[in-house]
Amino acid sequence: MLKLVLFSLFLTLLLFNMWLLSNMLILLVLFIILFFSKDLIMLSYNMHMDNISYSLIILTIWITFLMINSSPLYKYNNMNLFLFMVLLLMTLLILSFCSYNIMMFYIFFETSLIPTMIIIMGWGYQPERVNASYYLLFYTLFASLPMLVSIMYMYSNNMTNIMMLMSSDNSFIYLGMTLAFMIKVPLFMCHFWLPKAHVEAPVSGSMILAGILLKLGTYGLIRVMYIMPAMFINYGFIWISISLMGGIMISLSCMMQIDMKSMIAYSSVAHMSLVISGIMTMNMWGMIGAYFMMIGHGLCSSALFCLANISYERSGSRSILINKGMLSFMPSMTLMWFLISSSNISCPPTISLAGEIMILNSLMSWNPLCMIFLSFSSFLSACYSLYLYSHTQHGMIFSGCYSFNSGNVREFFLIMMHWIPLNLIILKLTLLM
Known part of the structure; x- marks a missing residue:
């Protein structure tokens, strides 16, 4: 069939x-x-x-x-x-x-x-x-x-x-x-x-x-x-160490980006480093958390690229410096930016929140020292997500931008079709398990 x-x-x-x-x-x-x-x-x-x-x-x-x-x-x-x-x-x-x-x-x-x-x-x-x-x-x-x-x-x-x-x-x-x-x-x-x-x-x-x-x-x-479970148990600490350190380094580099798509791409690396860490703990909680985070990241990062493209189609640039003050041009789309940016931080009730909590517990049980790296990683992910949202939606309007529409039905439908499953799937996690 x-x-x-x-x-x-x-x-x-x-x-x-x-x-x-x-x-x-x-x-x-x-x-x-x-x-x-x-x-x-x-x-x-x-x-x-x-x-x-x-x-x-x-x-x-x-x-x-x-x-x-x-x-x-x-x-x-x-x-x-x-x-x-x-x-x-x-x-x-x-x-x-x-x-x-x-x-x-x-x-x-x-x-x-x-x-x-x-x-x-x-x-x-x-x-x-x-x-x-x-x-x-x-x-x-x-x-x-x-x-x-x-x-x-x-x-x-x-x-x-x-x-x-x-x-x-x-x-x-x-x-x-x-x-x-x-x-x-x-x-x-x-x-x-x-x-x-x-x-x-x-x-x-x-x-x-x-x-x-x-x-x-x-x-x-x-x-x-x-x-090969034995090999993963023996060498898992190498991948976890690289992932946790790399997640912090990549999150810091996100704060230096001025290209919207480049920043979203680097944020994907930071999120996937947590997924690798969860898998490598060889713990059931870590595995399920990584699985949830894979689904959540797939929807959230795709929506962020859609939003970056919506701004690019109107301003002709992906630069955060040029796409400022979009709140004045596209007030309704600002709500979409806020919803997806908050989902990128794993705010409730996203599926990413459930995944991140499970990965945190798994890594803490694997080694309590991981909490230091995880707290830095979570804080920095909130920093670059809010940096992206605030710099694109607020601030002085770039003088080269003038008179474009505030978004059509297709674009709002596109973003909501990312956001609705990302947030509602937590009500019935048995769909994934």
């Missing part, structure tokens, strides 16, 4: 209709919620779905629906190619989240890079988008080759049996498997490709990159953790 639905999605491309495709994606979300169980189900021999992949698949389709709604101007710029790339990327991500065979997961994990690069290079803003695409390509490929070597080594030594791997203490396999995911997340010091890719990508590219593609890394870590 799912094959029929995906096939009909691609058939809508023949009608050149973005509205029809958006409605089909909403129907696909409802179809999965109504007819698929969150428990482990077998789609085919190598394709399974459990509660983690279930939620990430729904998030993927939801963000794809919002991507199409955020790009109305692309109907004048190779619309069919753009829609095909978006649907192809969505399909590859769904297949990645469903794959239980490690080689199949690697193939889909790497293939998802191609549509992402085409979206950035084809619909990006400046000529530097080619340079950003090369950064994305070479960082990912550099980390993926050790992963491929590790997988081939496992196959050649008949180590695909999960019981053999659980008793394995091969450090090279562990490093090869985790390095690719750490660069995808990205871990601090492996993050240099992310701000470049976000700044040059179109709004739809930034949404899928921050909302879903970063989650591929943490999803891969969760899957590999069950294969």
Whole structure:
């Protein structure tokens, strides 16, 4: 049945209709919620779905629906190619989240890079988008080759049996498997490709990159953790130390940014460092907290990129210095900025708050000294979120800006479709668990 639905999605491309495709994606979300169980189900021999992949698949389709709604101007710029790339990327991500065979997961994990690069290079803003695409390509490929070597080594030594791997203490396999995911997340010091890719990508590219593609890394870590638990226990302290220190360093660098998209990209690195720390504690609370934070960050960062694009379409600049005093121009949109900025700080009742509390408890039980780093990280995340909100909405109006509309229905709908699930899902957390 799912094959029929995906096939009909691609058939809508023949009608050149973005509205029809958006409605089909909403129907696909409802179809999965109504007819698929969150428990482990077998789609085919190598394709399974459990509660983690279930939620990430729904998030993927939801963000794809919002991507199409955020790009109305692309109907004048190779619309069919753009829609095909978006649907192809969505399909590859769904297949990645469903794959239980490690080689199949690697193939889909790497293939998802191609549509992402085409979206950035084809619909990006400046000529530097080619340079950003090369950064994305070479960082990912550099980390993926050790992963491929590790997988081939496992196959050649008949180590695909999960019981053999659980008793394995091969450090090279562990490093090869985790390095690719750490660069995808990205871990601090492996993050240099992310701000470049976000700044040059179109709004739809930034949404899928921050909302879903970063989650591929943490999803891969969760899957590999069950294969080699002993290695994760032995070496987890290294990744936690880098993540906590890196989160503080990145939060400080957020305070120095004047480009809105660059600041939001760096804030993604700071949030994902907490997710890595939660996973590496090997604690159930940390795992569930990281999972909640993945969902919350996927919706929140995507909404922030939408808001940055709304300002960019009117002022022609992403600079915080030029986009000042938006409260005078777009008073209704200021409410949207406040709602999403407060969600970025993990204010109640967002799903990110539940995730952050669980990660805090998990890290405190792992080592009480983590509280020092976590308190700094939480304080700085509030600082840069309020800095972004106050500098864009308040202050003197830039003299080059004049007479533009205060937002249309499509833009308010777009932001609310991020904010409503982000806040209401906490009322029924069993949907995710």
